[in-house]
Amino acid sequence: MPRSRFVSPRKSVSATCRAIMGGGRSRWLALAIAAGCLVPVTTTVTGAAEPVPAADTAAPAPAPAPAQPADAPAAAEATTDRTATQPAGSARASASAAARADRLAAEASTPAPAPAPAPAPAPAPAPKPAPVAAPAPAPAQVEQVAAPAPAPATSGAALSWAPPAGYANYPVTNVTATDSLTTVSGRGGDVLIKLPTDRAVGPITITDCRNAVLIGGSIKALPSSKVDGHDQRAIYVRNCTGTVHIEGVHIxxxxxxxQTDGIAANAPKAILQIQNVRVDGLRGMSTGNHADVFQPWGGLREYRIDRLTGSSNFQGLHIFENTGPIGAGTIRNTNIFGHNDAPVDKGGYYIWTDCNDDYPVALDGVYVAPRPGRPFGQSVWPSVTHKQCAATVANGVATWPKDSSITGSVREGRPSSGDFVPAGSVGQNYTSPGYR
Incomplete structure (x- = not known):
């Protein structure tokens, strides 16, 4: 804060000033100021620095006090640290002081005084230093907390498995039928299957191939439970021996x-890759087609799933060994949800394995949302009441501690960030995000 002191403007003072300053302190101060014997000098008293938030840096050093005039007397310098706090006297005290000043000046004068030298102009008061703005507080230091491990990547991220090398040069089969089953035969070799970009087609059977690749397109179920005397399957893989790659398809x-399955397989020598596929609104019943989202009922050498979203009123991932062996299975970034669209006839298990399966199943980022009104513990199989290898459910997560063939878990509900394969993200005009 500013404080004031008074100093003589010259190293030597006139007799008048000496006479004035010889009086008592309380009376001569106003006279000395009025006669120009003393001039005010303002200094700034710098208090303790204000507290600085812990996150801020150290406060800058206080601004230095303004320099003294070069000719200030030493005696005046000794008073620098004292503050003149006496207020000016009343009007009567001021008049009395003026009269005393006149009398003392007359007594101190010589009979023939030389003309008083022109008084040196009093130095201008030292400019009051501009207040130094306190530095703006540094932005609060926000602790960088590692983000939680993200939910498995969305359908726009790179996929886990690439199609077979050189697939772009495979012989091409174009599927165009919209109201009937199309059978695509590889004739023991490789085949590239292309669907229209302007409409959905009917179900497809891929058979007798080595490698087969289907990327993009839409398939719409036919209004029946059987097609050509067999249970309807939107995609059915049969008797292939290499890698069958299905990607970016909407069913x-x-x-x-x-009444239809989504994808079914009967190819014990083949590797089946299902990626970025969405299967919507399957309907089935116990006495008809079971409407599985995925069922390798006839066996596979291996199945690999990355980013699959499916819904059914009956069953979801029916992955236990049925009539054919399965070598291994991996399911990543997959969510299955139930619905109650009629007809609803039993069912309701959205992942189905078996205690007696001896092939390894790896589950990573798998979600099941039960049919409305059905408990989660009764929507996975083995269920929580199974006598041999019951599921254990804790905090909405199902595991099978008594079944060493299953690693990973299944979570209740749907991913917090939405379906792994959002509606409209696959199908006609699909573009692959690439592969890791």
Missing amino acids: NGAVNGA
């Missing part, structure tokens, strides 16, 4: 009168 099962 629509929400058709009046339709």
Whole structure:
């Protein structure tokens, strides 16, 4: 804060000033100021620095006090640290002081005084230093907390498994039928299957191939439970021996009168890769088509799933060994959810394994949302009441501690960030995000 002191403007003072300053302190101060014997000098008293938030840096050093005039007397310098706090006297005290000043000046004068030298102009008061703005507080230091491990990547991220090398040069089969089953035969070799970009087609059977690749397109179920005397399957893989790669396909099962599986397989020598596929609205019943999202009922050498979203009113991932052996299975970034679209006839298990399966199953980022009104513990199989290898459910997470063939877990509900394969992200005009 500013404080004031008074100093003589010259190293030597006139007799008048000496006479004035010889009086008592309380009376001569106003006279000395009025006669120009003393001039005010303002200094700035710097208090303790204000507290600085812990996150801020150290406060800058206080601004130095303004320099003294070069000719200030030493005696005046000794008073620098004292503050003149006496207020000016009343009007009567001021008049009395003026009269005393006149009398003392007359007594101190010589009979023939020389003309008083022109008084040196009093130095201008030292400019009051501009207040130094306190530095703006540094932005609060926000502790960088590692983000939680993200939910498995969305459908726009690179996929886990690439199609077979050189697939772009495979012989091409174009599928165009919209109201019937199309069978695509590889004739023991490789085949590249292309679907229209402007419409959905009917179900497809891929058979007798080595490698087969299907990327993009839409398939719509036919309004029946059987096609050509067999249970309807939107995609059926049979008798292939290499790698069958299915990616970016949308399957629509929400058709009046339709009962269909999503993807089924009967190819014990083949590797089946299912990535970025969405299966919507499957309908089935216990006495008809079971409407599985995925079922390798006839066996596979291996199945690999990355980013699959499916819904059914009956069953989801029916992955136990049925009539054919399965070598291994991996399911990543997959969510299955139930619905109660009629007809609802039993069912309700959205992942189905078996205590007697001896092939390894790895589950990573798998979610099941039960049919409305059905408990989560009764929507996975083995269920929580199974006598041999019951599921254990804790905090909405199902595991099978008594089944060493299953690693990983299944979470209740749907991913917090949405379906792994959002509606509209695959199908016609699909573009692959690439592969790791």
